Amino acid sequence: MHRLFHQRNNFFLYLHLLLEVIVYGEFSYEVFGFCVDMGTSSVSLCIPYVLLAVKSYLFYLCSSRDPGTLTKANHTAQLKVYQYDEKLFQQGVKCSTCQLVKPARSKHCRVCNRCVQRFDHHCVWVNNCIGAQNTRYFVLYLLSVCAMAGDIAVLTADMLLQTVLRTGLLHAHYIDEQGVQQPVGPLFIIQHLFLTFPRIVFMLGFLVFVFFLLAGYSMFHMYLALINQTSNEWFKGKDLTLLPSFYDYDLLPETSGQSPDVQNQVVCLCLASQLRPVHYG
Ligand SMILES: [Zn+2]
Ligand SMILES: [Zn+2]
Numbered sequence: 001m002h003r004l005f006h007q008r009n010n011f012f013l014y015l016h017l018l019l020e021v022i023v024y025g026e027f028s029y030e031v032f033g034f035c036v037d038m039g040t041s042s043v044s045l046c047i048p049y050v051l052l053a054v055k056s057y058l059f060y061l062c063s064s065r066d067p068g069t070l071t072k073a074n075h076t077a078q079l080k081v082y083q084y085d086e087k088l089f090q091q092g093v094k095c096s097t098c099q100l101v102k103p104a105r106s107k108h109c110r111v112c113n114r115c116v117q118r119f120d121h122h123c124v125w126v127n128n129c130i131g132a133q134n135t136r137y138f139v140l141y142l143l144s145v146c147a148m149a150g151d152i153a154v155l156t157a158d159m160l161l162q163t164v165l166r167t168g169l170l171h172a173h174y175i176d177e178q179g180v181q182q183p184v185g186p187l188f189i190i191q192h193l194f195l196t197f198p199r200i201v202f203m204l205g206f207l208v209f210v211f212f213l214l215a216g217y218s219m220f221h222m223y224l225a226l227i228n229q230t231s232n233e234w235f236k237g238k239d240l241t242l243l244p245s246f247y248d249y250d251l252l253p254e255t256s257g258q259s260p261d262v263q264n265q266v267v268c269l270c271l272a273s274q275l276r277p278v279h280y281g
Contacts, residue, residue, distance in 0.1 A: 005111075005124060006110065006111060007111060008111055008112060008127055009127070010127060011124075012124045012125045012127065013063070013125070013126075013127050016125055020052075022203075023152065023203060023206070023207065024048070024052065026199055026200065026203050027048060027152055027155075027156070027203070030197070030199065030200055031152075031155065031156050031159055031200060031203075032045060034159045034163070035155060035158075035159050038158075038159060038162040038163075038166075040155065040158070040159070044155065045155070047151055048148065048151050048152050048155070051144060051147050051148040051151060052148060054144050055141065055144035055145055055148055058137055058140050058141040058144050059126060059141055061134065061137040061141075062123070062126040062128060062130070062134050062137045062138050062141050063126040063127055063128045064128075065128075065133055065134040065137065066133055066134075067116050067117075067119075067128060067129040067130060067131030067132065067133050067134045068106075068116050068117035068118060068119075068131040068132035068133045068134075069114050069115070069116060069117075070095075070098060070100055070102075070103065070106055070114065070115035070116065070117060072100070075100050075101075075103075078103045078106070078117050079101065079103045081103060081104075081117065081132075082103060082104035082105045082118070083104060084104045085104065088233060088236055088237065089102070089104040089105060089106075095108045095115050097113065097115075098114065098115045100115060102115060103117060105117065105118045105119070105230065105233070106118065106119055107119035107232055109122050109129045110122075111129075112128075112129055114129075116129045116131035116132075117131055117132040117133075118131050118132035118135070118230060119131050119230060119232055120135055120138070120230040120231050120232060121230075121231045121232065123138070126138070126141070135230075138221070139218070139221050139222065139225060142214060142217060142218040142221060143218055145210075145214055146211060146214045146215050146218055149207045149210045149211040149214065150207075150211045150215075152207055153204060153207040153208055153211055156200060156203065156204045156207070157204060159200075160193055160197070160200070160201070160204070163193075163197075164189055164193070169184060169189055169192065170184070170189075171183075172184050174188065
C-alpha cells in the first residue's frame with residue numbers, strides 16, 4: 001500500500017486503462033447496437049470515440065510533460081517568477097533534499113523526489129506531479145473525462161428510456177402477493193431493467209458516479225483557476241486565513257501594476273493565468 005501512493009508506479013495507470021476498456025467494450029458491444037436500432041444518429045454515436053481520443057492525448061500530455069522540475073540550470077530564473085508572500089512562502093528557505101533555495105509556490109514532491117514549480121499536487125492517476133507546466137492539461141484532462149463519462153451515460157440512459165417507452169412498460173401492471181393488480185412504479189422498472197440489461201445498468205451507475213465525482217473535482221480546479229491558487233496553497237491557506245490573490249503579478253507582464261482585486265475578478269484572465277504554462281528566463 002505504501003508503494004502505491006508514495007512511490008511512482010503504474011498501478012493506477014493500468015487500472016485507469018482497464019476501466020476504460022471495460023466501459024468502452026460494453027458500450028461498443030451492447031449499447032452501440034441498441035442505439036443504432038433506436039435510431040440514434042451516427043454523429044452522436046461517434047462523439048464518445050472522439051472524446052476518448054481527445055482525453056487520451058490530454059492524458060499523455062499530463063503524464064509525460066515535465067511539471068516544472070526545479071534544477072540547478074533553471075533555479076535562478078525560477079526564483080524570479082513568483083513573489084514571496086512571507087507567510088506561506090518565505091525567502092531563503094532551502095529544500096533539505098534538493099539543497100536548492102525554494103522558489104515561491106514551489107514544493108518538494110516526496111513521490112517523485114524533486115522540487116516542482118507552482119506545485120499543485122502529485123496525481124497517482126497520471127503518475128506525475130501537477131505543476132506550472134502541466135496544470136492546464138490537467139484541468140482540460142479532468143473536463144474531458146467528465147465529458148466522456150457524461151456523454152456515454154446520456155446515450156445509455158436514452159437507450160434504456162427508449163426501451164421502456166417502446167415496450168409500454170410505463171403503462172403495464174403486475175399482480176402482487178395478494179393477487180391484486182398494481183401499476184408498475186419506478187422501482188419496478190429499474191428492477192426490470194437491471195434484470196434485463198445487468199451489465200448496461202451497472203455501467204450506467206458507474207458512469208453517473210464517475211461523472212459527479214469528477215464534475216465536483218473539475219469545478220474545484222476551475223475555482224482554483226479563477227482565484228489563481230494551487231491545491232497546495234488552498235489547503236494550507238485555510239489554516240493561515242490567507243487569501244493569496246496577489247501571488248503572481250510578476251508572472252503576467254501585461255497585468256503588472258493593475259489592481260489584483262480587479263484582475264482576479266476577470267474570469268478569462270484568471271483562467272488564462274492558470275491554464276497557460278509558465279516559461280522561465
Ligand atoms: Zn526538493
Ligand atoms: Zn510527484
